[in-house]
Amino acid sequence: MSAALTPARLSGRDVLRVGLSGLRSRPTRVVLSALGIAIGIATMVAVIGISSSSKEDLLRRLDRLGTNLLTAEPGDTLFGQEARLPEAAPSMVARIGPVTAVGATGAVDATVRRTDRIPEEVTHGIGVQAASDGLLRTLDVTVRQGVWLNAGTARYPGVVLGSEAARRLGVDRAGGAVWIGGRWFTVLGVLEPAGLAPEVDRSALVGWDAAKRYLGFDGHPTRIYERSADAAVEDVRAVLARTVNPENPEEVEVSRPSDALAAKAAAAGAFTNLLLGLGAVALLVGGVGVANTMVISVLERRREIGLRRSLGATRGQVRTQFLAESLLLSALGGVVGVVLGTAVTVAFALYRGWPPVVPLWALAGALGATLAIGTVAGLYPAMRAARLSPTMALATV
DSSP states (O other), rough: OOOOOOOOOOOOHHHHHHHHHHHHHHHHHHHHHHHHHHHHHHHHHHHHHHHHHHHHHHHHHHHHHHOEEEEEEBBBBSSSSOOOTTTTTTHHHHHHHTTTEEEEEESSSSSSEEEETTTTTTTTTTTEEOOOOHHHHHHHEEEEEEEEOTGGGGGEEEEOOOOHHHHHHHHOTOOOEEEEEEEEEEEEEEEEEOOHHHHHHTTEEEEEHHHHHHHOOOOSEEEEEEEOOOHHHHHHHHHHHHHSSSSSSGGEEEEEEHHHHHHHHHHHHHHHHHHHHHHHHHHHHHHHHHHHHHHHHHHHHHHHHHHHHHHOOOOHHHHHHHHHHHHHHHHHHHHHHHHHHHHHHHHHHHHTTOOOOHHHHHHHHHHHHHHHHHHHHHHHHHHHHHHOHHHHHHHHO
């Protein structure tokens, strides 16, 4: 009585060797198919990496600038007219216990020009504002050139230019003069960019007393900035409007500038989702390419399949061989895509001055997506190869 024949089992090493040999026989087609996967994966990794790098830069900026800055400005009265903040509002805010710094600006009805020869209507979008002594410390802004307003210079026709205002006026250092409200003002300094107060960047800042004496400023602040201890921000926010204008607190608008940056990051997330969708489409196209390559491979290698079956290979072993080829092909594209996407992220982040960040979950997800694509793309060709009968396969010319 003869013993039943047991088919030999393919070890993992054998499966890998057989799969690689199938890919090596068609290098050009393999490269083109893997390229489709690589483009999709690189797109998704780069989009996630660039978005994460931008977010990390934003978080670092927020940490550096602080989230404890609040602003108060006039809203509208009950009759729809523009309200005004009391002249004593900045000093009243300074009396709030947790408040550590207070600064204020007041809009001045004047224009600033490089010379008196420039038409008055050419303002370049630069506003003139009165500034309190504590504004610079409250906003945590440094002076790039020259000095800030002090108790002496704030009474005379001197001006400090915001970074953008200086650029638009063509002034890059202190010592010159600009034409404001019909007279020359000496440029005392030029500021660095104010991260949480872009309106200051576009302003020519004069002393509070000088604005009253030379420019007809009425003394009412139009925006008050205050910083407090981090733990007390919400408490200060709750009483700030009533402190600024005790009689009409409803006419005061209180905001946190850092909230605008957080909203900007949230808005950028929608654009990131769009790009991720495009990457997913590219990945799908790559998967179709892999499936097409594997189907053609089955058609071209019928004699090989028939020979393997006639020598004892089972349907499961043939199916495993072609599924392994599909997985290896997708994995090749996935690895190349991950490397390419990471390189693009690092290069773009360094170019923009951001900290390069590529989340590990994005890399793991990318590789997992390639294996899923390889499995799906190779499943039908592998099953089709396994169903071929040895006689029909060997009879194919």
